[in-house]
Structure formats: C-alpha cells, structure tokens
Amino acid sequence: MTIYIDVTTAVRWKGHPTGIARVVENLALSLAIKNSNVQLVGLKDNEILEYSDELLETHKLAFLKERDIFLSIGANWDIENYNQLLKGLKSNGVIISVLFYDVIPILYPYFYGPGFSEIYRLWLIETLELADHGFAISASTKADLANICKETGVDIFPIDVIRIGDKLPLQVNNEILPVSNVVEIDRFILAVGTIEYRKNHSVLLNAYRLIMAEQLCDKAVLPTLVIIGRPGWLDNNILFQIDNDPLLKEAVVVVSDINDAELDKLYQSCMFTVFPAIYEGWGLPVAESLSYGKQCITSYSSSMKEIAPELTRFAHPLKVEEWAEAIVDLTVNSGKLNSENAAIRENYKITSWDQTASLTYEALRKLM
C-alpha cells in the first residue's frame, strides 16, 4: 500500500515558500525521503501526476488503488474541482486523510475580503464529509473542527494533532549585512506577520500610544517597534497611521520586503518579539521567536496558547493595556528579559520536520 501526498500547493507556489506552501514542501519531502512507500503527487488538468522528491513533474500518471492513502495537506479551497477528485478516489476505496490548518474564515469572516468566507465554508463542509481521517496543526484547530462538524451535522472522523516543524535559524555568516537600515536600530522589538486585520497590529500601535501618553516608561528607553510584513486585508491603514501620527513616527518602523538573511539578523538582534494575532491555527512567528531564544508576547487565544505556554508571555488581543504592561515590563526590567530569554534557550525544544513527518507517518500507518 502506498501513501500519496498531494504537493499541488507547493509546486504551484511562486517564490520562496511561506505559510501553507512551506508546510507542504517540508512535510512532503521529509515523508518521501524517509519512507519508500510514500509517493508525491500533484494535480494537473484534473489528472494526478507523480512528482519526484525534488517536486519535479514526472509526466507519469499515478494509479491509486483500494486501501492506498491519499494525504492532502494543501490550500485545497484554491484548487478547482478538488473535492470532485477526492470523491472519485474515495469511491475507488482510497483512504482520504486531510491536514486542516484552521477554520478562521468561518469564525471570523471579516478577516478576509468579501466572498472568501463563503467559498471556504463550502469547501470545508464538503471536505469534512469526504475525509476518513484528519490531521490538525493544533488542538485548537481540532476543537474548532469538532464544533463545525457538530453544527453542520457531519460525522466526525479521527483527527490526530501534529506539531509542525520549526523554521530553523539560518546561522548564516552575519558579516553579510542586510540592506535594510532597520538593523542599525539599537534596541527594538519585532512583530512579524502580514499587516492585516487578523494580525491585529492596531493593538501594538495603541499600546505604544498608551505607553507614551501615560508615560508608562521613559521615552528614551522605549524600544523601536519594527513591523515586518506586507499590507493585507483591512489593516486599518497602519502605514498611514504611522507616517502621520507624530507619536508613532519616531517609534515604529515598517519593513515590507525582507529576505531570510535580513529576517534572521533581525531575530538575532531584537530584544523580544510581539505577536498579537486575534486568532491562529498555529502561530509560526511565536515558535520562530523561541527558536532564536527570544521571548515572545503573544495573544492568549486559540493555538497560540499551545506553542510554549510555560515560556511565552500572554496578553489578550483586544486589551491594549495588557500589551502596554508586558512591553514595558520587559523593557525596563532587563534582568527579567535576560532570564526569560535564557530559559527559552534552555527549555524550548525545536521541532524538526523529521519529527513532524514521523508522527504523521505513524498515524497514517494505523490506517493501513
């Protein structure tokens, strides 16, 4: 019996893989390289083609048999007729396993442009009906799936929670200085994520306004807030606010296009990071911060509570005063910050993609 992993999302992705494309590429390759009964496949013109372990198209059609497993881990709502394909496979006795990232478009439709939530809901409910088995990237996502199944009357299937692999620090030669002038800032805190409603940069701007208006800490010691991200959906015109608010102009910097070496350098030289997303399926920047040995203040919400609850600091995404307090606390108490960063370096266990792949494989083996 063979495990077929669909890498369509990764092969269609242009440029450096981020988000789901990154998960697809890493997980699929780790699984394929270690296990001889794993075959990568991709969709092309409504046919399933085999792909090499370098994600190259082989022009060979895949023939899935009864009791084979089809593992789908991509952004399938973006792929036309995807569920038609799953239906066909299922009717031939192929076991369908699907990795679910989140159900956020259903919980928070306003985080996305008009229409997306409806498309996502249709896709999800249909997929839930087709899946024989599921993976979820967090216990939070698993619980959300169970709720959706309950609400829509779909029979729930077994779901295994897997922890996705951490992005490893590059440890590149730091002599290669990044282009961005941001690295010349001495003391800064870092916020990585698309500038969009969901990532909730507003609470950071307001926390800075509150800190300055109420003089919660000396303006001279307040670190610069460095925001890394491209503009996305409904971002409350964060860039305009920063450019035109005299309080923020001096205190906040936004960098939209950055390469991995620059990001690596920023993670290494920041004081700590902040990740105020309202809701997540996982929360990669939290894990990324910890793998660099940097404390992260993150939202007390959804999957962000699962990443390293003993190590990270939490604030409520809608409570600006909690962000202001935590930022000030880490800013004025360098002893606290140093010991928290030290505890992270000592205790945070980086998850490798091989570990993720092993857990995934074990779970799939039980389906055979």
Place this chain on the structure above:
Amino acid sequence: MAILFFDYSSMMTWSGNPTGIPRVVESLAIAFKAVYSEVEFVAINDEVAAFHYVNTELKSFEEKVHFNAGDILFSCSANWAYACYNSVINRLVGDGVRFSNLFYDVIPWKFPHFYEDGEAFGRYFGDWTKATLELAEQRFAISNAVSRDLSLLTGCDEDIHVIRLGDDDVATCSLAPKGPAGLLGVDNFILSIGTIEFRKNHQVLLNAYRLLIEAGIKNLPKLIIVGRDGWLNNSIIFQINKDPLLYGLVDIVSNVTDEELHYLYQHCLFTVFPSLYEGWGLPIAESLQYGKQCISSNTSSMVEIAPDLIRFAHPLKASEWADQIQELISAPDLLEAEGLSINAQYNASSWEECANKIVCALIE
C-alpha cells in the same frame, strides 16, 4: 461710535439644519442679536477678498463693508477654509480694526492621522492657528483643553478666554419624535452619535461588545450607531456585517432626520461617546439634555462637560468600555438613578449667556 461686526461666513454656504461649526455660528448670531442689537452681520467674500454685509435670512451678500479704525470684528467661522482670510484680516488689523476669534480645536495639528490629508493638513492647520492667534486681540476657546493646546502649539502661555458653548437649543425642539424605519419598537438599545471615522473611535465599541460576548454576557442591548461614513474607520460597516458575533446586535443608521434623532435619544438606555479627542463634545451635552447617562472618553475637553454626572472610560481600553456598559445594563436601578440625577443637576448652558460673555470681553 465703533461698530461690532459678527462674521457669519460658515453659515453662508450651509443649507438645512446646521451642525458642527455652522451650528455654533447660527446660534451665536441669534444670541448676539439678542444681547447686542446693534451687531452687524458680515461674511468673507472669497472671490473679491473682502467682507460684505449679509442678509442672514437669504444668505446673500450685500454691499462691501468699509471698516473704521476701532471697529470690532468677531469670528467663530471655519476660516482656514478661505484662502484670502488671514491676509484680509491682516490688512484690517493694520487699519486699526480689532479682530477677535473663537478657536474650536487644534486636533489636525496634534493628530494629523485623524484626517485624510494627514501631516500636510496638520501643518497647514497649525500654521493657520498660529497666524490667527497673532492677529486676534481677544482669543476665545471652547474648552480648557483647547486653551491648553493653543499654548502647546505656540510654546507660550497664551492669554485665552474659555467660554462654554450653549446647549439650550437641544432637546427643546418641538418636533414630534419619529422612529427610524426598522428601529421602531426597539427600545433596548445603546446609542452612539458621531461620524464613523478614526477619531470617533467606534472600533473600541465593537471590541467592547466582543469582550462582553466572550465573557458570556447574555441579552446585550443593541448598539445603534448614528453617523455617516468618514475617514479611516477600518470598515466598521463591513466588520459588523461579517462578524457573526456582531451582526444583528450592532446597527448603523446614516442620514437620520432630527425627528428620528429625537426619538433615538428619548428611547435609548444610555449613550456612548468614545472619541479619541475633542474640542468640546456636543453629543455628551445632548445626551444629558435628554436625561440620558453617557459613557464618554476621559480625554481632552470631554472631562469638562459634566465630570460629576457622566461615566468615563479610556478611549483605547476596550475593557473599560465593556465594564462600564455591563455595569449599566446589569443594574437598571442604578441607570435610572443616574438618569434622575442628570435631570436634576445638569443645567443647560444658555447661548445668550455665552454671547454675553463674548460681547463683554469684546467691548470692554
């Protein structure tokens, strides 16, 4: 004998019921006439860069004004909108005319991001304010907060008369209250009046409601927002329509008539006014006139209106808004008692008193 001229400019292009600055111009014009019948009404004619007498009924320009040295010209119009204004005033002041001005706020200078033109408008407004302060013999401000901000702008301790705008024309209107379509019969609601823009900060209300729902508070009253779409509001309407928690719980009503507004004030539980910054804050005074409690921001002029009667929350802290709202909806007796003490203790400010104070300072 020196003549007192009242600058009616901002009302000249206004049609319908005045709001904002035109409303102050109109109310003060009437009150000036009542307390000082010799007052002459004039307005700047931007095309010919000169003041003309006006017919306030017809809003028409009449003959050009010939000022004499010692004449007094008082303005409470939005003069930054007229390209020629300060150069005309400069010439008049040079001829011995005594110019005085009422300042509403310096918010564009202090918070440029509240406005679509951002820093460019902020700088322009700051420069206009400084130039006008220099030209004016008597400077009036509508609150202590504005007076402080004017000193902050120039860096000097400016000599400013603080006057309180009248609000005795509110809630006394003879209009029959009329429920807006779709809201008739709804009587369990909180009211928020103000343009849906960054400065008015409706976002904190949506977040307060989200916090209350998260905390498991049941039977939340509807939040009815009355206002037109304005600058940088983070698509409040889209958020409400697409958030399963808020849809049906928060309603937006635009373009209400005076009768409808009257109805909404009469029927609401209380009002909320979470503006980030104000020069005054008319919706607070208006709410009190209707005997309705108001939760307002604890910044700028809003703390001056009726600090012993109203409730306060910090405009950036959604949890303070949530707490205040919850306290008022969970204790109807308390809400009623607060309404009663507002009725007993809030005294409307009279426009005539306001005009009298200004006139006394002008002809002193």
